[in-house]
Every structure is written in C-alpha cells, then in structure tokens.
Amino acid sequence: MRDMSYAAVMARKNEIMKASMGMDYNDFIQSPIAFDYERMMRETGYGLEDIVRIQTETKVGHTPLYELTRLTEEVRKFAGTGKGATILVKDEAANASGSFKARRASISAFEARKKGYKGLAAATSGNYGAAVASQAAMRGLKCIILQEVFDSRGIGQPEIVEKSRACEAYGAEVQRLSVGPELFYQLLMTLENTGFFNASLYTPFGIKGVETLGVEVAEQVRQRYGKNPEAVVITHAGGGNLTGTARGLLAAGCDKTRVVACSVDLGGLHMASDTDFNRKSFTTGHTGFGVPFATWPDRVDVPRNAARSLRYMDEYQLVTQGEVFYVTELLTKLEGLERGPAGNTSLTAAVTLARQMDRDQVVVVQETEYTGAGKHHNRQLSFARENGIEVRVGDPKDNVPGKAIVIPERLEQVRGKVQDMDKLRLSYLKNAAKAHPVEQWTEGDYAFLAADLKKDVAWVKSAIAGIEKN
Amino acid sequence: MTKVAKGTWVEIERILLKPEERAPNLPEETRKCSYVLRISGFLQADAEIGAEVTVKSLIGHEHKGVLKVVNPSYGHSFGTTVPELLTIGSEGK
Numbered sequence: 182m183r184d185m186s187y188a189a190v191m192a193r194k195n196e197i198m199k200a201s202m203g204m205d206y207n208d209f210i211q212s213p214i215a216f217d218y219e220r221m222m223r224e225t226g227y228g229l230e231d232i233v234r235i236q237t238e239t240k241v242g243h244t245p246l247y248e249l250t251r252l253t254e255e256v257r258k259f260a261g262t263g264k265g266a267t268i269l270v271k272d273e274a275a276n277a278s279g280s281f282k283a284r285r286a287s288i289s290a291f292e293a294r295k296k297g298y299k300g301l302a303a304a305t306s307g308n309y310g311a312a313v314a315s316q317a318a319m320r321g322l323k324c325i326i327l328q329e330v331f332d333s334r335g336i337g338q339p340e341i342v343e344k345s346r347a348c349e350a351y352g353a354e355v356q357r358l359s360v361g362p363e364l365f366y367q368l369l370m371t372l373e374n375t376g377f378f379n380a381s382l383y384t385p386f387g388i389k390g391v392e393t394l395g396v397e398v399a400e401q402v403r404q405r406y407g408k409n410p411e412a413v414v415i416t417h418a419g420g421g422n423l424t425g426t427a428r429g430l431l432a433a434g435c436d437k438t439r440v441v442a443c444s445v446d447l448g449g450l451h452m453a454s455d456t457d458f459n460r461k462s463f464t465t466g467h468t469g470f471g472v473p474f475a476t477w478p479d480r481v482d483v484p485r486n487a488a489r490s491l492r493y494m495d496e497y498q499l500v501t502q503g504e505v506f507y508v509t510e511l512l513t514k515l516e517g518l519e520r521g522p523a524g525n526t527s528l529t530a531a532v533t534l535a536r537q538m539d540r541d542q543v544v545v546v547q548e549t550e551y552t553g554a555g556k557h558h559n560r561q562l563s564f565a566r567e568n569g570i571e572v573r574v575g576d577p578k579d580n581v582p583g584k585a586i587v588i589p590e591r592l593e594q595v596r597g598k599v600q601d602m603d604k605l606r607l608s609y610l611k612n613a614a615k616a617h618p619v620e621q622w623t624e625g626d627y628a629f630l631a632a633d634l635k636k637d638v639a640w641v642k643s644a645i646a647g648i649e650k651n
Numbered sequence: 652m653t654k655v656a657k658g659t660w661v662e663i664e665r666i667l668l669k670p671e672e673r674a675p676n677l678p679e680e681t682r683k684c685s686y687v688l689r690i691s692g693f694l695q696a697d698a699e700i701g702a703e704v705t706v707k708s709l710i711g712h713e714h715k716g717v718l719k720v721v722n723p724s725y726g727h728s729f730g731t732t733v734p735e736l737l738t739i740g741s742e743g744k
C-alpha cells in the first residue's frame with residue numbers, strides 16, 4: 182500500500198506531475214529560480230494557427246467585441262475636456278461554458294486526447310472547472326473537478342455552488358471540499374489513482390490557449406478603429422488571463438498597448454481561513470490571489486508556472502467590491518448586458534482609465550463571463566448581508582473588505598486605486614531570495630529575473646542590493 | 652430508519668484529513684477543522700442514512716463515505732432582493 186499521508190503524497194509531487202502531463206519540467210529548469218520560459222512555451226508544439234483550429238472545433242473563440250457607447254457617454258459627462266476614451270468589451274461569455282476559461286482548457290483537452298489519457302482532472306473553484314468539463318465532454322473524455330466549496334458550517338459560497346452545478350451539468354465528477362490548501366493534496370491523490378491528465382490552470386497548454394484572446398482583440402480593434410488599442414484591462418487572479426492575453430497582443434504586434442491588471446481589493450482577508458471564506462463576495466479576480474501570484478508565480482500545482490504576470494504588466498488597478506457591483510448593474514441597465522463578476526472587475530477599472538485617457542483613444546475590457554443563480558451580484562450582496570456584512574450606499578472609499586460593502590451613489594465616485602508596481606517587483610525579489618540565496622544567483626538568474634519583472638539586469642541588481650541592506 | 656434503495660442519487664461525506672493530519676501553517680480557525688470531501692453518486696447497495704456506503708460518480712468511479720443526503724439538489728438562487736441595486740442606472744428615466 183502506498184503511503185497516503187499528507188507529507189508522503191506531497192513528496193511524490195514531481196513523479197505524479199510528470200506522469201500526469203507527459204512532460205518533464207526538468208528539461209527547462211535551470212536553477213531554483215530560472216527556467217527557459219520561451220522554450221517551454223514553444224515546445225508545447227502548438228502554434229497560433231493550430232490553436233485557432235483546435236478551439237474552433239470546440240466552440241471557443243471568435244467572440245464579439247462591443248463598443249459600450251452609453252457607458253462611455255456617462256464617463257464623458259464628468260471626465261475633463263478632451264478626456265473619456267471609448268470603452269470596448271470583448272464578450273467572452275460567448276465561449277462554450279461562458280467564460281474565457283474555455284480557451285485555457287481547450288488545448289489541455291486536445292493534448293490529453295492525443296496522448297491517450299482517459300480523462301482530465303483539475304483543482305479549481307472557478308469558471309475553469311466548467312470549462313474543463315465542457316471541453317472534456319466535447320472530446321469524449323472523463324473529467325474530475327476538485328473544488329473548495331464550503332466552510333466548517335457546511336455553507337457553500339453561492340458562486341462556487343453554481344460552479345459545482347455547471348460541472349455536473351457537463352457530466353463531470355465533482356469533489357466538493359472544505360476550506361484549505363489541501364485541495365492540491367487531493368488533486369495529487371486523484372491524479373495518482375486515476376492516471377488522468379493534469380489540466381492545471383498553469384501549464385503552457387493553458388496559457389497558450391489564452392493567446393488567441395489577445396490576438397483577436399488586436400485584430401478586431403484594428404479592423405474597426407484602424408489602430409492598435411491604447412490600453413487593455415485584464416482581471417487578474419492567478420495571472421494566466423493577463424499573461425496569455427498580453428502574449429497574444431505582442432504576437433499581433435501591439436507592443437505599445439498598455440497592459441493593465443485589475444483586481445478587487447480584499448486586503449485583510451486570509452485565503453486559507455475557514456471564517457473569512459464566506460466573508461468574501463468575490464471568488465476570483467481579487468487581491469487574495471492577484472498579489473501573491475504576481476509576486477511569486479511558482480506557488481502552483483505544476484513545477485513552474487506558465488502564467489507570469491509581472492513579465493507583461495504595465496499597471497495594476499484595484500477596485501472595491503461595491504464599485505464592481507455598481508458597474509455590473511450599470512452594464513445591465515445601460516448596455517443591456519447581464520454579465521458576471523470577474524469580467525466586470527476590469528470593466529470597473531476601465532471606467533477610471535477611460536476618464537483619464539483622451540477621447541480619441543480606446544480602452545478594451547478583454548472579457549465578460551456569464552452570470553446566473555449564485556454568481557449574480559444580487560445573490561452576492563444578499564449573501565454578504567446574511568453573513569453580517571454591512572451593505573450600504575455611500576462613498577466607495579469607506580469600503581472595508583469582509584466588513585462593509587459600499588455601493589457608490591454616482592459613477593463619478595468609481596475611482597479605483599493604483600498599486601505601486603515597484604513595490605510588487607521588490608516583493609517578488611524577496612520571494613526569489615527565499616527560494617534561492619542571493620549569493621548563489623548567477624548571471625542567468627539575473628537575466629531571468631529581469632525578464633520576469635519587465636526590467637533590466639541593472640535594475641534587478643540595484644533593487645536586490647537595496648533589499649539586502651535593509 | 653428508512654432504507655435508501657440501491658441506485659438512488661445520493662451525497663456522501665468523508666473526512667480526508669483529521670485536524671492533526673492537515674497541512675502545516677494553517678490559520679488557527681482552519682486547523683481545528685477536519686478536511687472534508689462531499690461527493691454525489693449512485694448508491695451501490697441499499698443502506699440507511701449515516702451508514703458507510705459506496706457510490707458510483709457520474710464518470711463511473713467508486714467513492715466511499717457516510718451517506719448524508721438523498722437526491723441532493725442545488726438550492727442556490729438570485730437571493731433576496733437588494734433594493735439598493737434597483738435604482739442604479741435608471742436615474743435619468
């Protein structure tokens with residue numbers, strides 16, 4: 182009998198990963214920090230055209246890009262003279278399973294089928310589960326989704342309960358788990374016992390699948406406006422949405438486009454806390470994932486993460502829960518679109534950006550997601566009230582995560598807040614120093630770190646010297 | 652106790668890790684709880700609620716656990732109306 186204790190299963194991590202993906206990360210790893218990222222992405226063997234073809238087979242991609250004329254008009258009412266960029270939204274809810282995550286699951290499902298796996302498994306509490314289940318269904322594969330759903334009272338976060346339903350609707354086995362990071366332990370055991378393919382969110386297959394989103398944005402904007410978009414806003418949690426989209430934009434020649442990350446500010450709430458679990462009104466696209474993943478991507482269920490957001494990010498906006506709910510309602514009432522929380526997170530930041538940008542510029546919100554029972558903002562607000570959180574109308578600056586959700590009175594009050602990018606980069610470097618002592622860093626490590634932080638080697642050297650001194 | 656018939660769609664629960672077996676570095680409030688799995692499937696033999704049973708999931712895999720719910724259903728909804736949302740966006744009408 183194999184030892185199934187927590188420590189024993191975690192110790193078998195590398196061999197389980199290798200068997201469940203048919204790839205060996207040791208081929209790319211250069212040091213405890215550095216690895217050959219671009220070669221890893223290339224050696225998936227899938228070029229953009231292959232990906233488009235594979236995705237078209239399973240109802241992914243070619244989603245519409247809409248101009249939000251009425252919302253743009255509203256922003257122009259208070260933006261300064263000459264300000265008020267046009268806001269566009271890419272309706273990713275039109276993908277099979279209702280979000281951009283279908284792009285991310287599509288190549289894994291294809292690869293698993295090609296390599297002869299009987300099924301796919303993934304640990305995810307979000308849209309990705311439904312995406313994997315839906316893609317697996319179309320490829321005739323079995324699917325197991327592991328989700329963190331309920332707290333010790335047995336109460337499920339309504340949005341995740343909806344995700345359980347969606348996965349079962351697509352024929353997947355859903356393992357619903359209580360709060361805790363041991364989701365990964367259960368995934369490893371499941372992969373080991375079933376021999377299924379590891380459809381992790383963070384493999385090169387997952388990220389390559391999202392590149393088509395960036396390419397489509399570039400092509401659609403060019404076709405309609407005769408230029409590249411000035412800014413693209415991307416809801417950020419684990420960083421795959423941003424990484425894939427930005428890589429696609431670059432592949433399509435948009436090297437001047439500003440890549441803006443956005444997360445809902447959940448500062449102060451602990452992600453592994455049983456009691457904080459149901460005090461969050463967002464299950465993704467928030468700082469609880471966004472900040473740790475940006476500042477140390479290699480904390481995931483594969484040996485090296487293909488989602489590396491600081492490589493591509495120019496700016497990072499934070500918005501409050503109340504601001505997103507307000508803008509969600511406006512999207513419905515002004516634009517006739519009922520859409521879900523994660524996409525509307527970047528839409529909220531787009532309001533702030535459009536206000537600062539020139540009138541002849543365009544800002545693209547690169548996704549929407551579906552909404553419905555459990556996911557709907559009315560349910561999240563009523564659930565917050567049931568959990569003792571104050572919900573009121575007022576100034577969004579009084580919003581306190583886990584305590585008070587303040588819904589703005591007017592669009593003008595939606596202001597968001599920028600994060601200090603260099604602070605994030607320094608925090609990344611501190612994590613790198615924990616992973617591998619600075620004295621042992623080679624020129625190769627410095628070059629990798631510089632690329633990972635969108636800076637040069639000189640910057641990294643002086644930044645780490647500053648950290649070491651303090 | 653009522654018998655639940657073989658073949659019924661049910662939900663089972665199983666403790667995967669007891670508090671002392673859990674991952675290191677958990678917050679206090681999480682560490683004191685067991686790590687629990689719930690899963691639905693078709694009951695493999697007649698049994699009573701609370702008994703140790705085996706179910707077969709939607710993909711035909713077998714799982715063991717304590718029988719908890721008969722015909723588990725999704726009760727999530729749009730929630731009770733939040734009046735603060737109703738007036739947003741209709742100001743100019």
Ligand SMILES: Cc1ncc(COP(=O)(O)O)c(C=O)c1O
Pocket residue numbers: 280281282307308309416417418419420421422423465466523524548549550
């Ligand atoms: C619809 C949607 N948008 C955005 C995100 C954030 O993406 P990422 O985790 O890749 O940053 C997620 C997933 O978590 C999502 O489901």
